[in-house]
Amino acid sequence: MFTIKPVLSSLMRSRTGPLLLLLQIVLSVAIVANAGFIIQERLALMQRSSGIAEQSVLSFSLYNFGEKVNLPQQLKRDLEILRNIPGIKAATSTNMLPLSGSGWSDRFIDGPDPETAKSTPGFAWYLGGEQMVDTLGVNVIEGRNFRADELNHSITDSGMKALMSAPLAKEVFGEESAVGQIMYQGSDNQIEIIGVVEVLQGAWVDSDQFDYSVIQNIELNENRSNQFMVRADRRDVPALEETIKQALRAENPDRVIRNFNTLRELKDMSYAFHAVMAGMLSIMIILLLVITSLGLSGMVMFNIQRRTKQIGTRRALGARKRDIVGMFLVENWLICFSGGLLGGLLAMELGSQLMTLFSLPMMGWQWPAMTVAGLLVITTVAVLLPARKAALISPAIATRTV
Numbered sequence: 001m002f003t004i005k006p007v008l009s010s011l012m013r014s015r016t017g018p019l020l021l022l023l024q025i026v027l028s029v030a031i032v033a034n035a036g037f038i039i040q041e042r043l044a045l046m047q048r049s050s051g052i053a054e055q056s057v058l059s060f061s062l063y064n065f066g067e068k069v070n071l072p073q074q075l076k077r078d079l080e081i082l083r084n085i086p087g088i089k090a091a092t093s094t095n096m097l098p099l100s101g102s103g104w105s106d107r108f109i110d111g112p113d114p115e116t117a118k119s120t121p122g123f124a125w126y127l128g129g130e131q132m133v134d135t136l137g138v139n140v141i142e143g144r145n146f147r148a149d150e151l152n153h154s155i156t157d158s159g160m161k162a163l164m165s166a167p168l169a170k171e172v173f174g175e176e177s178a179v180g181q182i183m184y185q186g187s188d189n190q191i192e193i194i195g196v197v198e199v200l201q202g203a204w205v206d207s208d209q210f211d212y213s214v215i216q217n218i219e220l221n222e223n224r225s226n227q228f229m230v231r232a233d234r235r236d237v238p239a240l241e242e243t244i245k246q247a248l249r250a251e252n253p254d255r256v257i258r259n260f261n262t263l264r265e266l267k268d269m270s271y272a273f274h275a276v277m278a279g280m281l282s283i284m285i286i287l288l289l290v291i292t293s294l295g296l297s298g299m300v301m302f303n304i305q306r307r308t309k310q311i312g313t314r315r316a317l318g319a320r321k322r323d324i325v326g327m328f329l330v331e332n333w334l335i336c337f338s339g340g341l342l343g344g345l346l347a348m349e350l351g352s353q354l355m356t357l358f359s360l361p362m363m364g365w366q367w368p369a370m371t372v373a374g375l376l377v378i379t380t381v382a383v384l385l386p387a388r389k390a391a392l393i394s395p396a397i398a399t400r401t402v
Contacts, residue, residue: 002349010126018299018331020295021292021299021335021339022335022338022342023339024291024339025201025336025338025339025340025343026343028288028291028344028345028371028374028375029291029343029344029347030342030343030344030347030350031041031284031288031359032288032289032366032371033351033363033367033371034350034354034363035281035285036276036281036367036370037283037351037363038354039278039281039282040088042275042277042278042358042369043278045205045274046274046275047351048210050098050263050267051138051139051165051198051201052062052098052136052138052200052202052263053137054261054262054263055234055237055262055264056137056232056233056234056237056259057135057136057137057228057230057262058229058231058232058244058260059261059262060241060257060260060261061226061257061259062225062226062227063100063226063256064252064255065224065254065255066252066254069252071140071221071222071223071224071301072153072221074252075093075221075226076221077387078093078226078251079091079092080130081247081248082171082247083131085240085241085244085247085350087233087236088231088240089134089231089232089233090134090135090231091131091135091227091228091229091230091231092128092129092229092234093220093226093227094126094127094128094229095124095125095126095220095227095230096124096127096203096227097129097203097227097263098124098200098203099138099203099267099270100202100265100270101203101204101266103202103203104124104125104145105122105202105338106123106185107119107122107123108185108191109119109181109183109185109393110121110172110184110187110352112149112185112187113194114186114189115347117157117184120168120170120171120183121172121209121212122209122212123168123212123213123214124201124203124204125213125214126200126213126214126216126243127155127216127219127220128215128216128218128219129148129149129151129219130145130146130150130151130228131148133145133163133215135198135230135231136229136231137196137198138197138199138200139198139199140196140197140198141196141197141198142177142178142196143178143179143193143195144162144194144195145163145195146163146194146217146273151217151218152218152219153219153221154218154219154220155189155333156189158190158193160192160216160217161191161192161194161216161217162180162191162192162193162214162216162217163196163197163215164195164197164213164214165191165196165197165198165199165200165211165212165214166198166199166252167199167211168211168212168214169193169329176194178327179193179195179196180194180195181190181193183256186380191216196216197213199211200213203270205270207273221239229263231233232243233373241260244257271378289374289375289378292375292379293378293381295331295334296379297385297386300331300386300387300390303331304390310312321388321392322391324387324390324391325384325388325390326386328383328386328390329383329387331375331383332383334382335373336375336376337376340368340372340375340376342371343372344372347363347368348365351367
């Protein structure tokens with residue numbers, strides 16, 4: 001306690017520098033805490049398991065422009081060609097691609113009367129054949145997959161069957177099994193849930209219902225434009241683009257085949273904004289910490305020049321080197337703790353505003369606390385070197401004009 005009084009007295013005699021540093025620390029804590037929290041949120045989103053074999057699944061689009069082409073037969077032949085290409089383990093047509101940012105969505109209701117029935121949450125609505133599950137590599141944890149003889153080719157056909165993602169099944173049915181449940185699309189279209197997949201995400205990475213997905217046994221076969229997904233060993237995927245183009249054009253040259261991407265590439269593109277945000281916020285945090293540390297280090301060096309005689313006098317009166325170092329460290333800690341307390345309060349208020357404006361989760365108190373602790377360590381290191389130089393001032397040199 002004996003060192004705090006002279007330190008406070010010294011700080012009060014020259015208020016401008018300490019006040020500016022105090023303000024800088026307040027702002028640094030508020031900004032760094034919230035920026036760190038946002039980075040953690042973005043990284044958590046990017047690290048979510050998609051449930052699919054991202055790097056082993058290659059997607060592409062195909063457009064048939066021949067006037068006389070029989071579209072259902074063409075789709076059937078195309079799938080046969082793809083499935084017979086060496087290295088391809090499974091292939092399917094699809095109406096949408098996971099993690100792509102674009103796709104179809106729908107809702108089921110639990111009864112035939114839309115006026116009284118309860119609706120499910122919205123979900124990503126995948127339409128595909130019996131090989132879609134194997135192509136994506138999703139894990140069926142309950143029930144079964146479609147069979148080839150159960151496929152429909154229109155959304156109005158009867159005999160609809162579906163697989164649900166486990167998060168959606170739990171949301172709709174709770175602890176009750178989803179397998180065997182009957183749902184409806186409108187009053188006439190009845191769907192039987194025959195299986196549950198462990199994880200299957202939708203197309204929109206920022207959606208609150210990202211984990212809610214359904215695969216339905218509909219292989220649309222009357223479209224000139226189709227999307228396909230094929231699965232192969234990861235090492236074989238890069239060579240598949242040319243192989244697929246050659247095989248499909250050999251059967252029918254009147255087509256455009258393009259937009260080859262692995263699902264991992266689609267995922268990276270969808271999360272690109274989050275990655276850029278995390279990178280920019282990380283750079284901002286580093287700059288703020290560096291500037292704050294330099295500010296404190298600069299203030300200490302300025303105080304050494306201004307208080308050389310005072311330091312020399314204290315040394316002449318018996319102050320040890322560690323006492324001089326301790327004096328500057330206590331100055332730093334007082335400013336940091338005061339700024340940290342005010343900055344923590346500002347950080348929580350800023351976090352509350354971000355939660356309201358941008359639908360972010362509420363930041364916990366741990367983030368300001370960790371920021372203050374980190375800032376204390378960094379600034380202590382920044383102050384130590386000039387403080388140790390101050391402790392080396394010779395009493396004879398410092399006091400020769402006193």
